[in-house]
Amino acid sequence: MPVAAGTRYMREVNTAAVLTLLRTVEHTSAPELARQAGLSRQAVSRSLSDLGEAGLVEFLAPVRSGVGSGRPAQRVRFRAEAGHVLGASVSPERIRVGLADLSGRVVAAHDTPPPVSEEIGSEVTARALTDAAHRVLAQARIEVGGVWHASIGVPGIVDPATGRVRFAPSMPGVTGDVLIRALGEATGREVYLDNDVKLATVGELWHGGGHRSMVLIHWGERVGAGVVVAGALHRGAANDAGDLGYLDLFTDAPAPDRGEDDAFLGAFEAWTGTGAFAALGREAARERGDHTLLTRLARPETRTATLVAAVTDGAPAALAALEEITRRFAQGVGAVRALLDPGVVVVGGPMARCGPTLLTALRAHLRRQRLDPPPLELSRLGEDAVVQGALRHSLDQVEHTRLRPPSTTG
Amino acid sequence: MPVAAGTRYMREVNTAAVLTLLRTVEHTSAPELARQAGLSRQAVSRSLSDLGEAGLVEFLAPVRSGVGSGRPAQRVRFRAEAGHVLGASVSPERIRVGLADLSGRVVAAHDTPPPVSEEIGSEVTARALTDAAHRVLAQARIEVGGVWHASIGVPGIVDPATGRVRFAPSMPGVTGDVLIRALGEATGREVYLDNDVKLATVGELWHGGGHRSMVLIHWGERVGAGVVVAGALHRGAANDAGDLGYLDLFTDAPAPDRGEDDAFLGAFEAWTGTGAFAALGREAARERGDHTLLTRLARPETRTATLVAAVTDGAPAALAALEEITRRFAQGVGAVRALLDPGVVVVGGPMARCGPTLLTALRAHLRRQRLDPPPLELSRLGEDAVVQGALRHSLDQVEHTRLRPPSTTG
DNA sequence: GTGAATTAGGTATGTACCGTACGTAACTCC
DNA sequence: GGAGTTACGTACGGTACATACCTAATTCAC
Numbered sequence: 001m002p003v004a005a006g007t008r009y010m011r012e013v014n015t016a017a018v019l020t021l022l023r024t025v026e027h028t029s030a031p032e033l034a035r036q037a038g039l040s041r042q043a044v045s046r047s048l049s050d051l052g053e054a055g056l057v058e059f060l061a062p063v064r065s066g067v068g069s070g071r072p073a074q075r076v077r078f079r080a081e082a083g084h085v086l087g088a089s090v091s092p093e094r095i096r097v098g099l100a101d102l103s104g105r106v107v108a109a110h111d112t113p114p115p116v117s118e119e120i121g122s123e124v125t126a127r128a129l130t131d132a133a134h135r136v137l138a139q140a141r142i143e144v145g146g147v148w149h150a151s152i153g154v155p156g157i158v159d160p161a162t163g164r165v166r167f168a169p170s171m172p173g174v175t176g177d178v179l180i181r182a183l184g185e186a187t188g189r190e191v192y193l194d195n196d197v198k199l200a201t202v203g204e205l206w207h208g209g210g211h212r213s214m215v216l217i218h219w220g221e222r223v224g225a226g227v228v229v230a231g232a233l234h235r236g237a238a239n240d241a242g243d244l245g246y247l248d249l250f251t252d253a254p255a256p257d258r259g260e261d262d263a264f265l266g267a268f269e270a271w272t273g274t275g276a277f278a279a280l281g282r283e284a285a286r287e288r289g290d291h292t293l294l295t296r297l298a299r300p301e302t303r304t305a306t307l308v309a310a311v312t313d314g315a316p317a318a319l320a321a322l323e324e325i326t327r328r329f330a331q332g333v334g335a336v337r338a339l340l341d342p343g344v345v346v347v348g349g350p351m352a353r354c355g356p357t358l359l360t361a362l363r364a365h366l367r368r369q370r371l372d373p374p375p376l377e378l379s380r381l382g383e384d385a386v387v388q389g390a391l392r393h394s395l396d397q398v399e400h401t402r403l404r405p406p407s408t409t410g
Numbered sequence: 411m412p413v414a415a416g417t418r419y420m421r422e423v424n425t426a427a428v429l430t431l432l433r434t435v436e437h438t439s440a441p442e443l444a445r446q447a448g449l450s451r452q453a454v455s456r457s458l459s460d461l462g463e464a465g466l467v468e469f470l471a472p473v474r475s476g477v478g479s480g481r482p483a484q485r486v487r488f489r490a491e492a493g494h495v496l497g498a499s500v501s502p503e504r505i506r507v508g509l510a511d512l513s514g515r516v517v518a519a520h521d522t523p524p525p526v527s528e529e530i531g532s533e534v535t536a537r538a539l540t541d542a543a544h545r546v547l548a549q550a551r552i553e554v555g556g557v558w559h560a561s562i563g564v565p566g567i568v569d570p571a572t573g574r575v576r577f578a579p580s581m582p583g584v585t586g587d588v589l590i591r592a593l594g595e596a597t598g599r600e601v602y603l604d605n606d607v608k609l610a611t612v613g614e615l616w617h618g619g620g621h622r623s624m625v626l627i628h629w630g631e632r633v634g635a636g637v638v639v640a641g642a643l644h645r646g647a648a649n650d651a652g653d654l655g656y657l658d659l660f661t662d663a664p665a666p667d668r669g670e671d672d673a674f675l676g677a678f679e680a681w682t683g684t685g686a687f688a689a690l691g692r693e694a695a696r697e698r699g700d701h702t703l704l705t706r707l708a709r710p711e712t713r714t715a716t717l718v719a720a721v722t723d724g725a726p727a728a729l730a731a732l733e734e735i736t737r738r739f740a741q742g743v744g745a746v747r748a749l750l751d752p753g754v755v756v757v758g759g760p761m762a763r764c765g766p767t768l769l770t771a772l773r774a775h776l777r778r779q780r781l782d783p784p785p786l787e788l789s790r791l792g793e794d795a796v797v798q799g800a801l802r803h804s805l806d807q808v809e810h811t812r813l814r815p816p817s818t819t820g
Numbered sequence: 821g822t823g824a825a826t827t828a829g830g831t832a833t834g835t836a837c838c839g840t841a842c843g844t845a846a847c848t849c850c
Numbered sequence: 851g852g853a854g855t856t857a858c859g860t861a862c863g864g865t866a867c868a869t870a871c872c873t874a875a876t877t878c879a880c
Contacts, residue, residue, distance in 0.1 A: 005448065006867050007837045010420045014838090031857065038415070040839050041857080062846085062857090070856025071846040213647060227749065229639040236751025237623060238782065246781050247748045248741065249659045266780060331658065335745050338657045339637065341646025370676060371656050372648065416838045417866045424867090441828065450868050455829080472828085472875085480827025481875040 014039060015047040019056065019403055022078045023103065027060060029073030048076055055082045056403070080105065084142055085398060086133060086150035086187065087390030089196060090114070090125065090179060092170050097132040098387040099140050099147075102403075104206075104395055108140035109387070114171075122173035126182035133186055144187060149397045151192040151390035152179055153199035155222075160239050163193035169264050192393060196386045197242065201226025202233055203381055203389030204346050211343040215336050216379070217244060219329070219351035220304075223269040227340065245269030249331050272328045274350055278303040280321035281310070290317045308353045322354065322361055330365035337366075337374050348379030424449060425457040429466065429813055432488045433513065437470060439483030458486055465492045466813075490515065494552055495808060496543060496560035496597065497800030499606060500524070500535065500589060502580050507542040508797040509550050509557075512813075514616075514805055518550035519797070524581075532583035536592035543596055554597060559807045561602040561800035562589055563609035565632075570649050573603035579674050602803060606796045607652065611636020612643055613791055613799030614756050621753040625746050626789070627654060629739070629761035630714075633679040637750065655679035659741050682739045684760055688713040690731035691720070700727040718763045732764065732771055740775035747776075747784050758789030 017037050022028065030048060034041040051057035060075035080103035089096040092114065099108040110132045115124045129152075137144060156168025156175075163180040180191040201216040205228050208214065214228040225242035227234040234241050246266030270276065278297060285293040293315060296306045310318035333345060351358065359376045366373035381388050427447050432438065440458060444451040461467035468489050472482035490513035499506040502524065509518040520542045525534045539562075547554060566578030566585075573590040590601040611626040615638050618624065624638040635652035637644040644651050656676030680686065688707060695704040703725060706716045720728035743755060761768065769786045776783035791798050 007417065007420065007835085007865095010415075010417065010837065010866090029857085042840095042859090043838055045858085046837085069848040069854065071858075073857060213644070225749070227639075229644045230642060232640060234623070234639045234750070237753040237784070238751055240781070241749065241751040243748045243751070243781065248744055248779060334658055336749065338653045339635070339651065339746065339749050340644070341648055341651040341653070343647040369658060371650070371653065374647070417836095417864085418838095420837090420866065439828080451828085452830090452869095453867055456866085480825085480877075481829075483828055 011047070014043060015050055016403065018044055018047040019051060019078070022051075022057065022076065023080075027075045027077040029075055031073055033076075055079060078103070083148040083398065083402075084140070084146050085391055085394035086136070086147050086183075087387045087392075087394060088129060088133070088150070088152045088183070089199075089386035089390065090129060090152060090154045090171070090174060091196065091386075092155075094383070095125075095128050095132055096383075096387050097129070097136050098391055099136040099142065100391045100395070102395070102398065104391065106391070107142075108136040110136045110139070122175070122178040123182075125171070125173050126178045129179060130182050130186040133183060147187045147189060148402065149192070149394035150183055150187050150189060151194070151199065151393045151397075152183065153194060153196035153386040153390050154179065155196050158193060158195050158239065160192075160194050160235065163191065165193070192390075192397070194393070195224075195239070197224040198226050198233060198235070199389030199393060200348060200379075200381075200385035201228060201242075201389065202392050203385040203387070204348065204379060205231075205233075206388060206392045207380055208346065208377075209344070213340065213343045214346060215242070215340060215342045215344075215374075216346045216348055216385075217333070217336070218349040219272070219274075219347055220349035221269075221274050222265065223273055223332070225336070228342075229340070244332055244336070245273075247332055247335060249335070268332055272325060272332065274304040276328075277307060277321060277325045277351070280324050281307045281318060284317040284320040288317045288320075290315065293317055304350050305353075308350070311354045311357060319357075322357065325351075326358065326361040327365050330362055330369070333362065333366060333374070333376075334369045334371070337369075337371050342374050344375045344377055346377045346379055348382070348385060352379050352382070421457075424453060425460055426813065428454055428457040429461060429488070432461075432467065432486065433490075437485045437487040439485055441483055443486075465489060488513070493558040493808065493812075494550070494556050495801055495804035496546070496557050496593075497797045497802075497804060498539060498543070498560070498562040498593070499609075499796035499800065500539060500562060500564045500581070500584060501606065501796075502565075504793070505535075505538050505542055506793075506797050507539070507546050508794075508801055509546040509552065510801045510805070512558075512805070512808065514801065516801070517552075518546040520546045520549070532585070532588040533592075535581070535583050536588045539589060540592050540596040543593060557597045557599060558812065559599060559602070559804035560593055560597050561604070561609065561803045561807075562593065563604060563606035563796040563800050564589065565606050568603060568605050568649065570602075570604050570645065573601065575603070602800075602807070604803070605634075605649070607634040608636050608643060608645070609799030609803060610758060610789075610791075610795035611638060611652075611799065612802050613795040613797070614758065614789060615641075615643075616798060616802045617790055618756065618787075619754070623750065623753045624756060625652070625750060625752045625754075625784075626756045626758055626795075627743070627746075628759040629682070629684075629757055630759040631679075631684050632675065633683055633742070635746065638752075639750070654742055654746070655683075657742055657745060659745070678742055682735060682742065684714040686738075687717060687731060687735045687761070690734050691717045691728060694727040694730040698727045698730075700725065703727055714760050715763075718760070721764045721767060729767075732768065735761075736768065736771040737775050740772055740779070743772065743776060743784070743786075744779045744781070747779075747781055752784050754785045754787055756787045756789055758792070758795060762789050762792070 018033055021033055021036050030041055030044045034044045048057055056079055058077045058079050060077055062072035062074050080101040083102050085100055087098045095112050095114050097110045098106050100106050112132055115128050154174055155170050157166045159166055164177045165175050168174055180193045184191045197218045204216050205214055212231050216226040218224045223245040225244040227242045245268050247268040282297050293310055297303050307318055311322050362376060379385060428443055431443055431446050440451055440454050444454045458467055466489055468487045470485035470487055472484050490511040493512050495510055497508045505522050505524050507520045508516050510516050522542060525538050564575060564584055565580050567576045569576055574587045575585050578584050590603045594601045607628045614626050615624055622641050626636040628634045633655040635654040637652045655678050657678040692707050703720055707713050717728055721732050772786060789795060
């Protein structure tokens, strides 16, 4: 149903165009905007005065020390502080909340471990989240009403239409709509909730090199991917695209090693996740008589950190484990390459802490495959990717609802 | 760089909206269009008279036998015959050309085997293509100038920006720009050329159920896929997305059977292609003492057709081969499911001629995987998919260049 | 058969937007 | 201090769409 409209619509289009230009620079002037937008200065001025009344634009005093001659232009500035968005990441390890203004600049952040009694009831986790949210608002001296949108990322299967968590094996307490309800009541706004890897992908895409297609692979205990095609996240028919952990490469191969606490692990993540990495590390340490490493790897909760540190220290047993785990992982990257031919593959999650050594090893294995390997990068945001992606999602929502004209054609 | 424009732009938007509405129905009236577009009747009338002068709209006599009372409206009709597009498929087996009007209706088609002396020089194939093109034009009594755009699909690796064929192992004669140059000179228009599987995917998407995401798997001697995400074909960074044939599932598995003439086959297509199917069929026929089938399978050029016929006839040896080949193929479908979670997976190519039996067998294997299997369908267009996709691509080009307003925001 | 009701087409008027033009303001350079 | 340059503000003209009103054509009821 393409729908067209009258002159009022044209005005909205032009105002939105002016605003978009304005948002890309620190400050500028009406004549400059007119040149960039292809509009007359008057049309720009009209739009600017509308935007000024809406609180989105501030008029600044003219700058006197212009190099060229002529009357100095009145400067205008996008008022990024006119509104704010909230982004949160809730995982078994951390509750992270960030507050950003309309330009995406983070003005306050909070990072706290989740309450230990999480399994008692989801209300505890939800309260910890809203507490953190109130804390960042206080920190930035922003009223609750100044939050225009909020998004949350959690590890689990999410229905993105409703924001309900269908299944979250690592934190059963957040199943259902506890989190969006709690944060919704706290902010008075509708809250978006999505899978953490998907939001992390949005975050990496935002701060990455502007790739049109990209795959972020979260490499940890579990393995999951976010698929970006044509500059946008691809969710899949059941919001389950990028479920790399369940890739089954091993038709005729023997059953892969499995970790200990992994009833729900898929074939690929059981074979390549941090559980398998620790098993490989123990084996290599035993073979090489590295008793120090072997002892340290006995503690399950720190085994991945131990092994990653051993890799960066150059311990031979750890490097041997890395060699094997990257050989396996390269098979998954190869499948991604064959199907999607992405512009870049970004590796994130706990394994990414191994650093460039990881990519070097991966690249060596990929070169043995028959297809040209995709460019590899390490996650730029690390732990922050989920919050950044949540902020980006909220900013997108705000831009589409409050900073844009209605779409021309449906 | 968002650019806005004046009232003239608004007019173009509205005219395009009217035209889009008009193209969805047989014929309609100005008041009806006004209601649908949300415009006044006058605005619609102005747009219609512009479109009439451009030859895109025809005014019909009012229909007298209206059911309700009132003055009968003048009817208007989209003149689909105002322009035509040409779509072609060039393969070692056939040269197919179709001519469609602006509504996508095929008004003439031609289907011929390619010249046998193909390897002597590409000019022979190119001339066969232009001959076929002139034939469909004569058949439909259309002047060459009435062709607004043309597209060609070929089996091979193509640079979609230039339309040059980089590598076509099955028909080396078409390497380079011979085909687009020949058809370009014949039609006087720029010609688009792309990989045949990618265009077939566009065709299936067009005539399919309007899925937002879809994967078409061409299953023949080679295996390739077309990936549709968000309603559009995904090409990949090097135009190599969907290269399912090079999927390597078999890290620790023994090297798969390979056909005889397959220096360039990837691991997956060597294991699941029609070559492997024939090998499985021979083995099964030998085991079961089906000498008739064994004899027939000795002829390489008809072995796939023989085996497909045996499958539809219910021959036990053929069904056993089908069972094994679908078991293997299901691994690839599983990888597609895990990474992309498509709304539907369409199976095309020579293997699709096995019919619903193929899908039934595939589904049984997919149910054993841990992820919910995607819906499976057989190709609706079969051999015609490439030509249909080429026509659709040309229609898209025409719509974006001649039937649409300039985009609002860049 | 004739008139009321209904709906479409055509023309005039009003409103809104953009662009051009012109006068005024402010600043720099000589 | 004047010339040159650039920005701002207002006025005017062009174009598009919406509304209003009149005429035309057809159906239905009596």
